[in-house]
Amino acid sequence: MNKTELINKSQEKLQGFTKAELAMALDTITDTIQDALVAGEKVKLSGFGTFETRARKGRKGVSKLPKAMGKEWASVDRTVPVFNVSEGFKTRVIEANKLVAEVNPTV
Template identity: 50%
Template sequence: MNKNELIAHVADKTGSSKTDASAALDAVLDGIADQLADGNQVVLSGFGTFETRERAARTGRNPQTGESIDIAASTSAAFKPAAALKRRVAGN
């Protein structure tokens, strides 16, 4: 499912227009992104938790030359599914 299909699904489930559903989805995604950028978690009960995770600096290898390279520390977005979501996906 891509974003347009998700918008159509939301519009169908809520009885709203695709324009309204698109605006609502964009607002939700922007809210999640803003909170993650500020270093906060976003917890959606029964669905999961969006959070940031720190990656330490490390040494890697260039696969073409085998040369060692330094990889800088970084922060990335992560999602941890809730138990209810895990069960639903597993078909239980």
């Protein structure tokens, strides 16, 4: 599902809002989450999951690509965003997949 499809599905459930209003709300929420992560904060949405950042150490390696075979390279230390799914969300998806598998065993 892409952003447009998400907005359309949301409008079906929230009929009092226009697509433009829902798009603006979605943009505002995602921008706010990004701003919080940049500031080093953690964003926890109960029943959905947690957005946070983690430090990744740089590493060294040797290229295996034909053009650069044997050349050494190094990546730098960096901070990356991560998302951890809540237990309730994870359980809901697992249970839904079990039901699909029972109804259609070829999936």
